[in-house]
Amino acid sequence: MSLNIEKGDKKRIVIVGGGFAGLKVANKLKKSGFQIVLIDRNNYHQFPPLIYQVASAGMEPSSISFPFRKIFQHSKNVYFRMAELRAVYPDKKLIQTSIGKVDYDYLVLAAGTTTNFYGNKNVESEAMPMKTVSEAMGLQNAILANLERAITCATKLEQQELLNVVIVGGGATGVEVAGVLSEMKHTVLPHDYPDLDPSLMNIYLIEAGNRLLAGMSPESSAAVERFLRKMGVNVLLNKMVTDYQDHKVMLADGSNIATRTFIWVSGVAGSHVGNLGTEHLGRGFRIKVDRFNQVEGMDSVFCIGDQCLVCGDEDYPNGHPQLAQVAIQQGKNLARNIRRLEKGKEMRPFKYKNLGSMATVGRNKAVAEFSKVKMSGFVAWVMWLVVHLRSILGVRNKVVVMLNWVWNYFNYNQSLRMIFYPKKAHEIQEREAREAVTHWGEDLMKEEKE
Amino acid sequence: MSLNIEKGDKKRIVIVGGGFAGLKVANKLKKSGFQIVLIDRNNYHQFPPLIYQVASAGMEPSSISFPFRKIFQHSKNVYFRMAELRAVYPDKKLIQTSIGKVDYDYLVLAAGTTTNFYGNKNVESEAMPMKTVSEAMGLQNAILANLERAITCATKLEQQELLNVVIVGGGATGVEVAGVLSEMKHTVLPHDYPDLDPSLMNIYLIEAGNRLLAGMSPESSAAVERFLRKMGVNVLLNKMVTDYQDHKVMLADGSNIATRTFIWVSGVAGSHVGNLGTEHLGRGFRIKVDRFNQVEGMDSVFCIGDQCLVCGDEDYPNGHPQLAQVAIQQGKNLARNIRRLEKGKEMRPFKYKNLGSMATVGRNKAVAEFSKVKMSGFVAWVMWLVVHLRSILGVRNKVVVMLNWVWNYFNYNQSLRMIFYPKKAHEIQEREAREAVTHWGEDLMKEEKE
Numbered sequence: 001m002s003l004n005i006e007k008g009d010k011k012r013i014v015i016v017g018g019g020f021a022g023l024k025v026a027n028k029l030k031k032s033g034f035q036i037v038l039i040d041r042n043n044y045h046q047f048p049p050l051i052y053q054v055a056s057a058g059m060e061p062s063s064i065s066f067p068f069r070k071i072f073q074h075s076k077n078v079y080f081r082m083a084e085l086r087a088v089y090p091d092k093k094l095i096q097t098s099i100g101k102v103d104y105d106y107l108v109l110a111a112g113t114t115t116n117f118y119g120n121k122n123v124e125s126e127a128m129p130m131k132t133v134s135e136a137m138g139l140q141n142a143i144l145a146n147l148e149r150a151i152t153c154a155t156k157l158e159q160q161e162l163l164n165v166v167i168v169g170g171g172a173t174g175v176e177v178a179g180v181l182s183e184m185k186h187t188v189l190p191h192d193y194p195d196l197d198p199s200l201m202n203i204y205l206i207e208a209g210n211r212l213l214a215g216m217s218p219e220s221s222a223a224v225e226r227f228l229r230k231m232g233v234n235v236l237l238n239k240m241v242t243d244y245q246d247h248k249v250m251l252a253d254g255s256n257i258a259t260r261t262f263i264w265v266s267g268v269a270g271s272h273v274g275n276l277g278t279e280h281l282g283r284g285f286r287i288k289v290d291r292f293n294q295v296e297g298m299d300s301v302f303c304i305g306d307q308c309l310v311c312g313d314e315d316y317p318n319g320h321p322q323l324a325q326v327a328i329q330q331g332k333n334l335a336r337n338i339r340r341l342e343k344g345k346e347m348r349p350f351k352y353k354n355l356g357s358m359a360t361v362g363r364n365k366a367v368a369e370f371s372k373v374k375m376s377g378f379v380a381w382v383m384w385l386v387v388h389l390r391s392i393l394g395v396r397n398k399v400v401v402m403l404n405w406v407w408n409y410f411n412y413n414q415s416l417r418m419i420f421y422p423k424k425a426h427e428i429q430e431r432e433a434r435e436a437v438t439h440w441g442e443d444l445m446k447e448e449k450e
Numbered sequence: 451m452s453l454n455i456e457k458g459d460k461k462r463i464v465i466v467g468g469g470f471a472g473l474k475v476a477n478k479l480k481k482s483g484f485q486i487v488l489i490d491r492n493n494y495h496q497f498p499p500l501i502y503q504v505a506s507a508g509m510e511p512s513s514i515s516f517p518f519r520k521i522f523q524h525s526k527n528v529y530f531r532m533a534e535l536r537a538v539y540p541d542k543k544l545i546q547t548s549i550g551k552v553d554y555d556y557l558v559l560a561a562g563t564t565t566n567f568y569g570n571k572n573v574e575s576e577a578m579p580m581k582t583v584s585e586a587m588g589l590q591n592a593i594l595a596n597l598e599r600a601i602t603c604a605t606k607l608e609q610q611e612l613l614n615v616v617i618v619g620g621g622a623t624g625v626e627v628a629g630v631l632s633e634m635k636h637t638v639l640p641h642d643y644p645d646l647d648p649s650l651m652n653i654y655l656i657e658a659g660n661r662l663l664a665g666m667s668p669e670s671s672a673a674v675e676r677f678l679r680k681m682g683v684n685v686l687l688n689k690m691v692t693d694y695q696d697h698k699v700m701l702a703d704g705s706n707i708a709t710r711t712f713i714w715v716s717g718v719a720g721s722h723v724g725n726l727g728t729e730h731l732g733r734g735f736r737i738k739v740d741r742f743n744q745v746e747g748m749d750s751v752f753c754i755g756d757q758c759l760v761c762g763d764e765d766y767p768n769g770h771p772q773l774a775q776v777a778i779q780q781g782k783n784l785a786r787n788i789r790r791l792e793k794g795k796e797m798r799p800f801k802y803k804n805l806g807s808m809a810t811v812g813r814n815k816a817v818a819e820f821s822k823v824k825m826s827g828f829v830a831w832v833m834w835l836v837v838h839l840r841s842i843l844g845v846r847n848k849v850v851v852m853l854n855w856v857w858n859y860f861n862y863n864q865s866l867r868m869i870f871y872p873k874k875a876h877e878i879q880e881r882e883a884r885e886a887v888t889h890w891g892e893d894l895m896k897e898e899k900e
Contacts, residue, residue, distance in 0.1 A: 001602045004645065008831040025535060043598060044868040060510060067867045069642040079645070082598040082869075088665060099602040137872035152451045152549040192519040194528070195454065416516045418494040419532075422587035 003037065005079050006059055010035040012028070013338065014095060014104040016085045017271070018045050018068055020324045021305030022110035024450045025338075030075040032339060037104075038080045039097060043067055046133045048322065050401075052173060052373075054136040055145065056180040061133050063400050066393045085111065086163045090298040096274075106338055108202040108403040109287065109295070109303040110331070113268035113322065116284070124243045127264035130173060139263065141419045151182070151195050157258075161200040164259035166249045167408040168241050169266035170207030174398055175224055177263060178205040179361035181229040192417070204257055205233045206241060206249075207258025208266075215321050216357055220367040227361040268322065270307045276324040283319060291349035294333050297443035304330040308349060312352075323393075325355050452550035453487065457527050460485040462555040463788065464545060465882065466535045467721070468495050468518055470774045471755030472560035474781025480525040487529045487554075489547060490733050493517055496583045498849075499774065499838055502623060504586035506630040507594065511583050511896045516843045535561065535829060537725040540748040546724075546818035556788055559753040560781070563718035563772065566734070572694045575714070578624060579712035589713065591869045593631075596710055601645050607708075613651040614709035616699045618691050620657025621665070625674055626712060628674075629653040629811035632681040643865070654684045656691060656699075658716075663817070664751040666773055666807055669816040673826040677811040691716070718772065720757045733769060741799035743784050754780040761765050761802060766835040774841075810834045885890055 011034050015022045019038040026038050044065040053059035072078040083097040094103045116130035128139050143165075150162040165181055168175050182203050189198045205212070211221040212228075212235065214419065222272035228235055240252035248256040270286040280290045280295065286309035288296055293308060295301040309319040320326045330350055337347040356370035358380065366381035368374070375383070391397055461484050465472045475752035478489050478669040491674035494515040503509035521815035522528040533547040544553045578589045593615075602614040603667075615631055617624050634655050639648045655662070655678065662673040662685065678685055698706040720736040730745065732738045738746055743758060745751045758768040770776045780800055787797040806820035808830060816831035818824070825833070842848055867890035 002604065004601055004603075042869065060512060061870055062510060062866050062868060064869045068640075070588055070867065073641050074646070081601070082595075133868075134871050137870060141872050144493060145532075151531070152533075153454075154452065165614060191523050192517075194526075377802075386663075416512050417520065418512060418515045418583075419492065420511055420515075420587060420872070421584050422591050 001233075001445070003079075003081050003097070003102045005035075005037060005081075005082075007103075007140075008035060010077070011105040011342075012037060012103070013106045013108060015039075015110060016095070017109070017111035017305070017307070018080075019048075019110060019305060019309075019327065020044075020328035021111050021112075021331040022108065023071075024328050025071070025108055025110070025304070025335050026078060028332060028335030029338065030072070030078050032440070033077075033256040034338075035077055035079070036075075037102060037293070038072070039067060039081050039082065039083050040068065041084045042132075043069070043080075043082050045071065045180065045393065046095070047133070047392060050392075051130060051133060051136045052176040052180055054133060055130055055139045055177055055444050056184050057140050057142075058180060060416065061137055064392070064398055065133055066397070070395065080263035080410040085109075085273060088273055088298075089275075089303065090301055093300065093400060105300065107301045108334065109273065109301070109307055110305045110327075111273075111307050113270055113284075113306045114272075115264060116269040116383075117264065118267065119217075120243065123241070123264060126244045127168070127262045129264050130177060131268070133242065136230070139419070141421065143184075143261055144417055144419050147189075147193060147196070150200075151193065156200065159196070160200050160202075161247055161258040162255065162260050163196070164204070165255050165261045165263065166204045166206065166259045167263045167265065168206045170209065170212040170235075170237070170264065171263065172213060172269065174205055174207070174263075175212055175359050175361060176229065178203055178228055178266065179231065179365070181416070182228070182233050183362050185232070188417070192228075202234060203232070203237060204259075206236045206239050208238070208240050210238050212237075213359060215323075216359070216367065216369055217374060219374055220369060220376065223367050224361055226261060227365045227376075231362060235359040268306065269310075283438045286319065290335060292347045293330055295351060303335050304311065304333055313350075313352075316352065320352050323357065325357075326352055329353060358387065453529075453531050453533075453547070453552045455485075455487060455552070457553075458485060459735075460527070461555040461792075462487060463558060464489065464552060464562060464759060465558040466490075466545070466692075467559070467561035467755070467757070468492075468530075469498075469560060469562050469777065471562075471757075471777035471781040472558065474523075474778050475558055475560070475754070475785050478526060478782060479788065480522070480528050483527075484788075485527055485529070486516060486525075487521070487531065487552060489531050489533050489535065490518065490583075491532065491534050491577070492654070493530075493532050494773070496580070497842060500577050500842075501580060501583060501586045502626040502630055503831045504583060505580055505589045505593075505627055506634050508630065509851070510866065513847055514842070515583055518849070521843070526685045535559075535723060538751065538780045539725075540721055540751055542642065543590065543750065549721070558784065559722075559751070559757055559779075560622065560755045561721035561757050563720055563734075563756045565714060566717040566719040567714065568717065568883075570693065573714060575826055576714045577618070578693045580627060580715050581718070587870070589870065593711055594635075594869050597639075597643060597646070600650075601643065605842050609646070610650050610652075611697055611708040612710050612791070613646070614654070614707065615651070615713065616656065616707050616709045617713045617715065618654060618699070619714065620659065620662040620685075620687070620858055621720045622717065623711075623715040624657070625662055625678065625809050625811060627715065628653055628678055628683045629815070632640075632678070632683050633812050635682070638867070640743065647822075649700075650686060653682070653793030654686060654687045656689050656690070656701075657688055660688055662687075663809055665773075665810070666798065666817065666819055667824060669824055670819060670826065673817050674809065674811055678816045681812060682743075691770065704803050706742075706854060718756065720759075720898075734818045735760070736769065742787060742797045743780060749837060752784055754784055761799075763802075766802065773807065776802055779803060808834050810838065820828060849898075 013034050014037045016039050044067045047064040051063045068080040083099040087096040117124035146162045153159040185201050213221050224333045242252050243250040248258050250256050287303045289303050289308045291312050293302045293304050306322040333350045358368035360366040364381050364382040366380045367376045368380040463484050466489050494517045495601050497514040500514045520532040533549040539548040542595040561595035562803045567574040579585050596612045600609045600747040603609040635651050661676050663671050680796050692702050693700040699706050700706050739753050739758045743752045756772040783800045814831050815829045816834045817826045818830040
């Protein structure tokens with residue numbers, strides 16, 4: 001196997017990861033005379049701010065996903081390959097991927113993060129993460145299947161275990177999924193499951209720190225907490241989850257909560273690059289870069305977005321927050337810097353311009369902050385809608401998402417609550433992929449011996 | 451586990467299977483003073499005529515799927531349970547399901563059919579069926595993943611194996627999927643995969659008989675064959691598939707076709723009921739019923755739709771064709787008969803009224819037959835659209851499907867080509883389901899010993 005891309009006379013930029021950061025670089029440079037090779041493990045770009053809507057069966061997965069080949073259909077210089085990065089060889093200006101080797105003139109690492117289970121094996125194998133559209137689809141299926149099973153239980157205790165939801169992590173994702181599942185409890189449950197007592201469904205949001213949305217102001221934290229409590233969410237602050245055993249979430253204070261719907265959105269770790277030594281990693285396993293997003297000690301290798309940790313910025317001594325805006329701005333700056341390098345000019349350091357942040361808790365409820373302006377409630381919610389609708393890719397998706405939202409607003413009662421599970425072909429694909437992985441592994445070892 | 455449904459003073463009708471037939475009975479009787487228990491292995495009704503559109507990434511799975519709980523939200527007498535039928539005990543008027551036992555006054559079997567691999571184990575484990583939305587989603591993922599992999603091949607031979615599509619079975623489903631994949635080849639491939647030579651993608655439609663659409667007139671067969679050949683589909687008639695080995699479809703004449711996309715729509719078998727003896731089964735493993743759809747020798751047990759074989763109808767000595775219209779009309783007739791039984795009246799035999807049949811091959815291309823009128827081409831295609839749009843459930847879905855179609859008509863270029871695979875939560879669910887199945891098995895054996 002190989003990537004099958006002829007080099008030609010253009011310089012080649014290999015971008016690993018087509019999230020907000022990687023996509024921005026590709027878009028900014030696609031007409032700049034480079035050959036761009038975009039590598040991603042999925043064949044589509046996803047829109048993380050709305051993933052929680054998929055988890056609650058409120059939105060189509062396809063409304064927030066965009067096939068790369070479609071995005072770059074008219075860009076002859078952009079080559080997409082579905083693959084995973086295995087190793088980087090900066091001395092040879094070469095990377096090893098799951099589908100073969102490819103050399104580069106510039107390498108851009110933008111592979112984002114994965115869920116961090118902090119080494120707890122029980123939690124890792126049983127908790128459900130919610131970072132990707134695929135994970136959200138799995139979570140949606142689990143929630144619906146647990147509701148169906150709850151009806152057949154002999155005892156209220158068993159029922160409660162299936163109905164309870166425990167969300168660990170009080171960041172934006174945790175807050176949003178708690179809000180949307182609480183809406184589901186109050187609007188969908190009484191209609192679709194008249195046999196179930198909705199009061200048996202308790203939603204817990206557990207946060208180890210002393211407030212929700214630690215990245216926003218204390219006022220916003222307080223507003224969000226107030227919204228959630230009003231909606232019936234049990235917000236538990238200063239609580240550490242230590243384990244998950246026998247369908248029970250164990251807390252450090254000795255108490256536990258029985259649940260089969262255990263959602264883990266508590267932390268992330270920078271995506272792992274096979275042969276990158278720990279000397280390159282900083283807080284949260286993020287790859288350390290200088291203020292130009294250059295990986296230390298590697299020529300022409302950059303890292304941007306959630307995967308990187310910018311060192312040396314006085315305003316952000318601990319690195320930047322892992323937000324879409326940071327990723328987009330870093331992508332923009334890097335694209336400009338690569339163009340400057342080609343012209344023999346000096347690069348410009350990355351400077352984060354905080355455009356504000358927001359989180360939504362449900363219909364008419366959100367918080368938003370723009371420098372000194374803080375909002376909460378309906379106005380913040382409308383702003384949240386507009387900002388997210390604007391940034392969604394593609395006319396068709398904007399229309400579909402807006403129709404979905406309007407429909408939802410006047411009609412709580414969505415029709416998306418199907419338990420879908422792609423069958424059979426997948427098992428064959430997975431088996432073949434496993435065989436291929438073995439092959440790739442050998443390939444990789446060969447490479448390392450050379 | 452149990453179904454947890456209080457009997458009350460109403461007579462109980464248990465319906466197994468929520469396809470066209472079962473859904474019709476439930477809808478016709480939901481206001482007739484019965485308690486209706488609907489059992490299905492999925493939590494949604496699916497619309498088979500459009501499943502092929504999902505396989506080709508042309509339509510959302512959710513546009514042709516309808517959650518049962520939503521359908522019956524306002525029907526207090528209808529209870530839905532997601533479960534599978536294990537055994538029938540007509541003497542006790544009781545069935546055993548995957549979630550426990552339930553007794554009935556009337557039992558309606560309407561579980562449809564499953565794909566028939568005619569005992570060929572290699573074909574069964576490697577071929578992709580396309581009877582359900584889930585299977586179509588799997589097939590879509592496989593086609594897209596094979597395209598991605600084809601790009602990375604070292605040789606044209608390997609590429610061809612990944613690009614070739616072999617469809618076995620020249621019925622309506624085979625014809626429709628051949629047509630839609632041929633459209634994909636000509637419209638999507640050149641845009642999305644400029645690196646691939648579309649001429650390497652060969653689509654084969656293999657039929658054992660001497661014409662396509664054996665259920666329609668020879669004129670329609672000829673028209674469809676002409677359409678498909680014009681679109682570049684290799685139609686192979688009078689060819690038997692004997693095996694699948696080393697990614698090659700083996701034919702009885704000794705030849706073979708290399709492919710990794712091996713679609714099997716060649717035949718169906720009536721869904722199996724655990725403890726039903728072979729004396730009850732007729733052609734195609736269908737359950738033999740009399741002209742009132744009563745299962746022979748069983749009191750108050752009926753079977754309707756594709757799962758049954760009506761014996762004794764002079765006009766259809768070999769049983770009725772397995773079509774949506776037959777299922778719907780049998781459901782209607784059975785609902786009326788159950789009402790008549792309650793009033794002490796005699797049942798009326800089922801009489802199939804042939805409303806015509808149709809199949810589509812692609813944009814502007816279809817065949818349709820209504821008694822003596824036969825059509826093909828654009829008029830038949832528009833008729834196909836109207837008939838199917840009319841029969842799709844739900845306003846939202848009608849709107850979505852129509853928008854999708856209009857959008858598609860003017861813009862070949864859909865954005866649905868994502869490889870989605872619900873993650874993690876599913877593995878947990880599947881493991882728990884396996885554990886539960888063991889438990890159910892024990893339960894079932896206990897029952898049989900009693």
